[in-house]
Amino acid sequence: xxxxxxxxxxxxxxxxxxxxxxxxxxxxxxxxxxxxxxxxxxxxxxxxxxxxxxxxxxxxxxxxxxxxxxxxxxxxxxxxxxxxxxxxxxxxxxxxxxxxxxxxxxxxxxxxxxxxxxxxxxxxxxxxxxxxxxxxxxxxxxxxxxxxxxxxxxxxxxxxxxxxxx
Amino acid sequence: xxxxxxxxxxxxxxxxxxxxxxxxxxxxxxxxxxxxxxxxxxxxxxxxxxxxxxxxxxxxxxxxxxxxxxxxxxxxxxxxxxxxxxxxxxxxxxxxxxxxxxxxxxxxxxxxxxxxxxxxxxxxxxxxxxxxxxxxxxxxxxxxxxxxxxxxxxxxxxxxxxxxxxxxxxxxxxxxxxxxxxxxxxxxxxxxxxxxxxxxxxxxxxxxxxxxxxxxxxxxxxxxxxxxxxxxxxxxxxxxxxxxxxxxxxxxxxxxxxxxxxxxxxxxxxxxxxxxxxxxxxxxxxxxxxxxxx
Numbered sequence: 001x002x003x004x005x006x007x008x009x010x011x012x013x014x015x016x017x018x019x020x021x022x023x024x025x026x027x028x029x030x031x032x033x034x035x036x037x038x039x040x041x042x043x044x045x046x047x048x049x050x051x052x053x054x055x056x057x058x059x060x061x062x063x064x065x066x067x068x069x070x071x072x073x074x075x076x077x078x079x080x081x082x083x084x085x086x087x088x089x090x091x092x093x094x095x096x097x098x099x100x101x102x103x104x105x106x107x108x109x110x111x112x113x114x115x116x117x118x119x120x121x122x123x124x125x126x127x128x129x130x131x132x133x134x135x136x137x138x139x140x141x142x143x144x145x146x147x148x149x150x151x152x153x154x155x156x157x158x159x160x161x162x163x164x165x166x
Numbered sequence: 167x168x169x170x171x172x173x174x175x176x177x178x179x180x181x182x183x184x185x186x187x188x189x190x191x192x193x194x195x196x197x198x199x200x201x202x203x204x205x206x207x208x209x210x211x212x213x214x215x216x217x218x219x220x221x222x223x224x225x226x227x228x229x230x231x232x233x234x235x236x237x238x239x240x241x242x243x244x245x246x247x248x249x250x251x252x253x254x255x256x257x258x259x260x261x262x263x264x265x266x267x268x269x270x271x272x273x274x275x276x277x278x279x280x281x282x283x284x285x286x287x288x289x290x291x292x293x294x295x296x297x298x299x300x301x302x303x304x305x306x307x308x309x310x311x312x313x314x315x316x317x318x319x320x321x322x323x324x325x326x327x328x329x330x331x332x333x334x335x336x337x338x339x340x341x342x343x344x345x346x347x348x349x350x351x352x353x354x355x356x357x358x359x360x361x362x363x364x365x366x367x368x369x370x371x372x373x374x375x376x377x378x379x380x381x382x383x384x385x386x387x388x389x390x391x392x393x394x395x396x397x398x399x400x401x402x403x404x405x406x407x408x409x410x411x412x413x414x415x416x417x418x419x420x421x422x423x424x425x426x427x428x429x430x431x432x433x434x435x436x437x438x439x440x441x442x443x444x445x446x447x448x449x450x451x452x453x454x455x456x457x458x459x460x
Contacts, residue, residue: 004364004373004389004392004393005362005364005369005370005371005372005373012441012442013441014441036459036460039459039460040459040460042436043420043421043442043443043444043445043459044442045441045442106460107460108422108460113460116422116432116460119431119432119433119436120421120432120433120436121433121436
């Protein structure tokens with residue numbers, strides 16, 4: 001009766017349970033799962049790192065983060081038939097629709113999600129090779145990015161974590 | 167003695183002769199009948215093969231399977247009901263076999279036979295074709311048929327075997343508008359056998375106070391101490407805001423909401439209530455476990 005039902009020892013330990021998410025896609029619909037999963041992991045007391053690479057780099061690029069798009073073409077689960085998905089304006093239409101939906105659900109935008117992740121102690125990294133490929137400098141990135149590192153560095157930093165490629 | 171033997175042998179001889187004679191008859195009969203039988207067999211097998219080619223046997227087999235399925239799927243009552251409907255079914259069949267209806271069906275089949283020759287038609291083509299008087303009449307007939315179909319689906323006594331069709335119900339396949347999901351509520355109250363009592367208060371197995379109204383500041387201190395947190399005035403500001411928000415909204419706020427509402431910020435929340443700030447805040451503030459992942 002004297003011990004509290006939820007003993008502190010049972011609490012999740014971010015040092016013991018870790019996940020490493022790899023965000024390789026920059027679509028609005030493609031980056032949200034990463035951001036939400038990372039945030040939920042932090043809220044659950046899981047140590048979390050995210051590696052932004054290839055088009056995922058857009059999510060943490062200052063000039064791009066506000067302009068992430070939903071890409072319908074080549075998306076097998078797109079609500080639009082393929083013949084319509086490629087029409088001009090369809091992407092913008094779907095993007096604004098999704099933005100509205102996210103707002104209705106009280107989900108913050110990508111920039112605020114990145115800020116939240118950083119504040120909650122999630123480690124955010126940008127891919128060094130992708131930076132060179134897209135000719136970006138660390139100044140182009142959001143200030144929440146902890147460092148520009150190589151994939152090898154990332155795997156070394158996240159040793160023991162569960163790797164999740166999104 | 168000998169005379170008797172001779173007589174017997176003689177009788178035997180006569181019988182043998184008779185048997186041999188019959189054998190000869192039979193042979194000649196078979197000889198004569200063979201071509202006839204062959205012809206007859208050919209005559210019969212011809213129509214049989216034709217029937218086979220026309221799928222009669224397959225159809226018969228299918229009918230057998232259908233009967234099996236009928237017996238399996240329908241009870242005696244339903245079969246009885248079916249029998250009651252037979253008269254109507256026959257009426258329908260009769261009206262379907264009227265010469266004009268059959269002619270229409272034949273026409274339709276002919277059109278389908280030549281479907282390969284029909285050119286694909288766009289919207290403007292369809293409009294153009296609408297000028298044709300025959301097409302206009304056909305459309306009118308089709309619309310009339312559709313109207314009758316619609317009338318058949320007007321609200322009547324609901325059929326017990328079919329889903330009830332109300333006037334406003336869209337046809338199957340069209341999803342109904344989904345009502346907006348309610349705001350995330352707090353975790354549901356646990357069952358009585360899932361309650362842990364600690365310091366005179368009931369807690370869920372996860373450590374959340376079952377009845378938030380029984381919370382006291384003293385209990386908060388005790389829980390915080392059990393969790394290894396020494397409460398400061400900064401903690402208290404967060405806890406009071408979270409409690410007030412719960413009482414106001416009826417749902418526990420998550421970290422983001424608490425951080426914004428109490429103006430502490432997310433980073434500080436993770437420092438004040440380490441590891442799981444949302445859950446820990448709710449636990450100490452005596453409110454249910456917050457739901458939601460952002």
